[in-house]
Amino acid sequence: MKKYILSLILITILPGVCGLCSGATTPAFDQQTTRTLQDSLDTSVAAIGAPGATMTVIRPDGAKWVGVTGLADREKRTPMAPGLKFRIGSVSKTFVATVILKLVQEGSLSLDDTLESILPGLVANSSLITVRQLLNHTSGLFDYAQAQKPFNFLAELYLQPLKKWTPQELVAVANANDPYFPPGTQFHYSNTNYVLLAMIIEKKTKRTYAQEISSRILVPLGLRNTSVPNTPDMPEGSTAGYTYDIDRQSADKWVNTTRFDPSWAFGAGAAISNGEDLHIWLEALMKGSLLDERRRTDMFTFVSMGIPECEYGLGLEKQRDAVGHTGDFVFGGQSALYQYRGWKFIVLVNASPSSGVAAFGSEYIMALAIAALGLNQ
Numbered sequence: 001m002k003k004y005i006l007s008l009i010l011i012t013i014l015p016g017v018c019g020l021c022s023g024a025t026t027p028a029f030d031q032q033t034t035r036t037l038q039d040s041l042d043t044s045v046a047a048i049g050a051p052g053a054t055m056t057v058i059r060p061d062g063a064k065w066v067g068v069t070g071l072a073d074r075e076k077r078t079p080m081a082p083g084l085k086f087r088i089g090s091v092s093k094t095f096v097a098t099v100i101l102k103l104v105q106e107g108s109l110s111l112d113d114t115l116e117s118i119l120p121g122l123v124a125n126s127s128l129i130t131v132r133q134l135l136n137h138t139s140g141l142f143d144y145a146q147a148q149k150p151f152n153f154l155a156e157l158y159l160q161p162l163k164k165w166t167p168q169e170l171v172a173v174a175n176a177n178d179p180y181f182p183p184g185t186q187f188h189y190s191n192t193n194y195v196l197l198a199m200i201i202e203k204k205t206k207r208t209y210a211q212e213i214s215s216r217i218l219v220p221l222g223l224r225n226t227s228v229p230n231t232p233d234m235p236e237g238s239t240a241g242y243t244y245d246i247d248r249q250s251a252d253k254w255v256n257t258t259r260f261d262p263s264w265a266f267g268a269g270a271a272i273s274n275g276e277d278l279h280i281w282l283e284a285l286m287k288g289s290l291l292d293e294r295r296r297t298d299m300f301t302f303v304s305m306g307i308p309e310c311e312y313g314l315g316l317e318k319q320r321d322a323v324g325h326t327g328d329f330v331f332g333g334q335s336a337l338y339q340y341r342g343w344k345f346i347v348l349v350n351a352s353p354s355s356g357v358a359a360f361g362s363e364y365i366m367a368l369a370i371a372a373l374g375l376n377q
Helices: 006-013 031-048 089-106 131-135 153-159 167-175 191-205 209-221 275-287 293-299 361-373
Strands: 052-058 064-073 242-244 254-256 303-307 310-312 317-319 322-328 334-340 343-349
Touching: 031 052, 031 064, 031 361, 052 275, 052 361, 089 131, 089 191, 089 209, 089 275, 089 293, 089 322, 089 334, 131 191, 167 191, 191 209, 209 275, 275 322, 275 334, 275 343, 322 361, 334 361, 343 361
Parallel strands: none
Antiparallel strands: 052 064, 052 343, 242 254, 303 310, 310 317, 317 322, 322 334, 334 343
């Protein structure tokens, strides 16, 4: 569900970002900059071929720009609008990681606890896999979302969009495939890790992981537009969602996949949110406002992804100077949530994957916006 193209784009076309419009009494973008950002959004969304998207850009001095382009609903020809909700895919991992770290902070869990000590007998090597390794993707566990056996998992999802999956079924799909490597020896992004982390939350708290995210994050921060649903339906005020089907026997390759059961993603990517809430959440993540100093340090302790200038912390990615996370629900939504050299970027797309360029769509939109803001020579 994840490709790491942002670092490559930043290295090749984004050596820096210049400050704009400094010195204003009330921070605001000037008209030329807003036009530049809107042009960049329009151009990049057209390039990836998505129906619509929204982007929020916040300058280090607090000036904020929100732009939209395209359609929220292709069938109804409804224009995209600010404030609409999207499926955010793996950005959900930032919420799960934060809840885990809060449990560690409270003493009910340790980052060095083994999976076997919490959920015995669930996966191979569980006595060697720690909570920390699940958080930073060094467990070696196979990613169920990439499984080709016992069946092609994503193809099966596409054929049965309303199927209700249990987390145990997802783990079983992963277990049908060999681990990538012994625990703690390498990095490999695996959605299985965050399914298990959500299961750990439920085991430790005796409540659903969605309830814990709500009580520990959404309510305290006032994130009223963010939810972790357990039904296929999008909440009121949402975009439609679309999947690009290259094999479809039609000139129009976009398929409406708005109603899609999120159980298949569980703790790895089931959340829904909007740009306003994700701005608040990004601020909280970067400041570590819900964690004590030790857990903030843990979250921002990165390991190499095996790709130049790409690292992963505890629920956070670091791609060169960009820190945050990218998300792809695969069936109807992509997101990017990053701080880059003091600037903040939130990109939400109502479709996946990209059809027009060989790139991760939400990251591509963000990268071109950074370029449009200006390069340091």
